[in-house]
Amino acid sequence: MSRLRRYGRPSPIAVAVSGGQDSLLALALAREQAVQEKRECVAVHGRFLPPTGVSIEREEEMARICKELKVQFLVADLVDTFYKRVIQPFVNEYLNGRTPNPCAHCNPVIKLGALLEYARIEVGADFLATGHYANTKWTKHGPALYRGKDPAKDQSYFLSLLKWNQLEKALFPLGELHKSQVPDELAKRGLTPPAPEESQEICFIPDDDYCAFLERTALKHHLELPGPGPVFLADGSLLGKHQGLWRYTLGQRRGLGIAHSEPLYVLEKDVETNALIVGSAQYTHRKGCTARQVNILVQPKHWPETVLAQTRYRQKAKPATAEYDRKRKELQISFLEPQGLPAPGQVAAIYDDTGRVLAAGVISA
Template identity: 50%
Template sequence: MSVGVAVSGGADSLLALCLLQEQGYEPEAVHASFAGAADGEARLQEELAGICARRGIPLHCIQMEEEFDRRVIRPFVQAYARGLTPNPCSWCNQRIKFDALVREVRSLGLDMIATGHYARVEQDCPDPPGLYRGTDSGKDQSYFLALVDKRALAASLFPLSAWTKARVREELSRRGLRPVSGEESQEICFIPHNDYREFLAAQDTHLPGPGEVVDSSGRVLGRHQGVHGYTLGQRRGLGIAHSEPLYVLDKDAEANRLIVGPRRELQADSCRVRLDNALVGVSSWPEQVLVQTNYRQGADPARILLEDGWLDVRFDRPRLPATPGQIAAFYSRDGRVLGGGEIMSGARRKSGQGLQ
């Protein structure tokens, strides 16, 4: 079976390419360039070409910077202008890697697409395909795949589903290979020096200016420099003298206000999610699901109510507020992704209020 393997030059995609070849597939490497003529891209493609030539694997280099800008970068900037905190990695998977790139792979006459994601797809399950967490809990990337639709998943292979990151490095070295793209990054790939504030300031987009910083009762405590520069739960950089540490509790983009308060107020009972992708019919979801609202946080038990395409999520216990603009991924107890969507609002728990 012919497979187009998305290769970035990192360890994960390179080993995925090797494993599929060794397993008897007919892989062809597909490298999507999102950076155009940026420094290092030509060298990266040259080194990838050398690796593929030595293994007898065809390499296709595809320019996708315009589509990446239109479908990932521009929406990212516009979301921040609306006071949201977007998740571009999830968008990239949904709109680029498992949409635009899949179309390119099919235009090459290839049957499947494979990537180096740490996640698992099962075709032999109820209501296939089933997307599950990867074995390496520290590297599991199913959260970032929660917006990918079933048609794309049905034509996808994840060769590293049962692998750990440590073993990937060992096996790549054993094959005499090393990553071409250098050290992996946990940050946003198109943000220079990981400074998103500087990146946003350089864009041709109107961003909200300074405004009031208030407490939960509406009392003005100071001024902020633009709500886009703050994230929920942030403590440092508020510039407000107070009797106890203050945290960002919420952002009121319409009034251009930043709402802050002590840590005891930094908890939530619920959130509201737009259901963008149901991998399992909602009527088949268990009564209690696990909800992950941030890649760095674990999944929490909750109950949900679907109404007109919106999910009202009621957590079993108070937790940190979900951040509007981020992605909520819904899981069953066995690690299956039930669906995903964008968080539209996170409800803060009033002081002294119990769960109903």
């Protein structure tokens, strides 16, 4: 975080805190840096979901910890904003047959968007530190986003939609740490997180059961979820009936409820005909994909001939070629070897061999 010194005035550093291990250590490290640079450090908790007894207790515990650290603690009520900008689009994407990645959209829209803006208005903060495992470096062309040091925890994929002006304001104190180091670093500082357990994959979906969440949300907001429809094999043969396209994602094998002579996988969701297309493993690979809503972090003329493309979070990036069509505003990715089905709605991020994010977009086909 030494790059803060390039700015003349000592503006406060805001730190996004959730109550978990990672954000608490990020707060401690940011506070230590702020003390060295004679800056104020402020903890900002984003209230994204309607409060419950448990969440209020955690907020109170975070406030207590911040008091001990002599750090101001703020709570930003972003429940309505979070619903409109993250949850509602998530539901709409499923209704349109796609598999969205809400975390990748939350970072630019909420954390480095609404949350940082709240901190700017309240205390004049120009920077937001988070507990993500990623790195930024300053280059002559501006900020660059890199993978975190811990390959098992790297979260640059989720941050790949951040714009340049947001990366300028983003700090990732855990970027050079491994997850295994966090408990010891907290213990050395005498800190115990209010929520010691690992956070769930999608923060607003209990038990990671997105089908149950969609059903509850549809009922609450009077939305109509698409109903049953036909299931076809890749050759066009009618195989059975599905229970709603929103229950399935491309590449899915388990939970199809279809008896067949060999394992079947979801190959396509045809929203117009409400049909689910399935097939054997031989059909589950693609030579490439197209992404839209493209975020360019390195100008295409500087991309290497071979990039590393990642189309899901828990996936190793694979060698590919990439081309940005400026007229169509599309990112075309061609894998050097066929890969598992890229799911429309997920993020496709491309890297160079140093771990720098070159560009990212939302998979459309």
